[in-house]
Amino acid sequence: MTYNLVHRTVYEYAQPGTVSHHAARVEPRRLPHQTVENFSLNIGPLPAILKSRGDFFGNQVCGFSIQEIHRRLEITATSRVTVAAITPPAPALSPDWEDVVKLFSDPVSPEVVEPYQFVFDSPLIRVSPELADYARKSFAAEAPLLVAVAGLNRRIFDDFKFDPVATTVATPLEEVLEKRAGVCQDFAHLAVACLRSLGLPARYVSGYLRTRPPEGRPRLVGADASHAWFAVFCPDVGWVDFDPTNNVLPAEEHITVAFGRDYSDVSPVAGIITGVGAHEVKVSVDVEALDGLK
Secondary structure, three states: OEEEEEEEEEEEEEEEEOOEEEEEOOOOOOEOOEEEEEEEEEEEOOOOEEEEEEOOOOOEEEEEEEOOOEEEEEEEEEEEEEEOOOOOOOHHHOOEHHHHHHHOOOOOOHHHHHHHHHHOOEOOEOOOHHHHHHHHOOOOOOOEHHHHHHHHHHHHHHHOEEOOOOOOOOOOHHHHHHHOEEOHHHHHHHHHHHHHHOOOOEEEEEEEEOOOOOOOOOOOOOEEOEEEEEEEEEOOOEEEEEEOOOOEOOOOOEEEEEEEOOHHHOOOEEEEEOOOOOEEEEEEEEEEEOOOOO
16 A cells, blocks of 8 residues: 655744754654655754754654744655555464563573563653553463453453543553543553563554545545554564554554654654743644555
């Protein structure tokens, strides 16, 4: 499936800003199943300094500085991406989850050093006995890892209500667990925290999800949104993605932009600015399928 993607972020400031420094992670990743045919980033006002690089996790990040008085900042990322079909691994053939936990107990072998970093706490995720207890209901003794993770994915989908006003970026997981409500970011964080609380490596994934309009309704340009899901490391298979918001394994309709320990590693736009006072942020995302399935 091939997509045209447009991700636009606009900041409106109450007072003029003088200097601002930002980092944007909005360029889709190049993966075995995902090809980025083209990408462009337009920023206004024109930055005095702009530099792109790969971050620690291999995500593309564009750092830029605005060094003139401005009351508005607009960042528009435009991409064309092709996502190929993925043959999912057979869950029942994955190793028992307890055996995977043992792989990540000190000392670890060189073969699993990379995923080992995703076992630990991160800025927005803390392991806890409560999260481990919630996860264990899906992790029976000697259960194959991917069977157990699929069960956790399904339980989060069943147990939690999607509610865009129930949480904010700063809402702690304990509150999400208590409210049983949140958004895709919360559900991805919850799944990652549950797996890490059991000693399993899990990472946070950000990207886009192709959405379909209701029957008989036109597709609304710019009405899509960023999405988030998680991945677990499975020996002899690699990273396997799961989407707890929709209870699916991400496939051709999920476009990956970045991954890291949690949202703080993959925030689409982050930065600092001087002298603006209050500000308003508007974000629009458009995911247009080009393969005759609009």
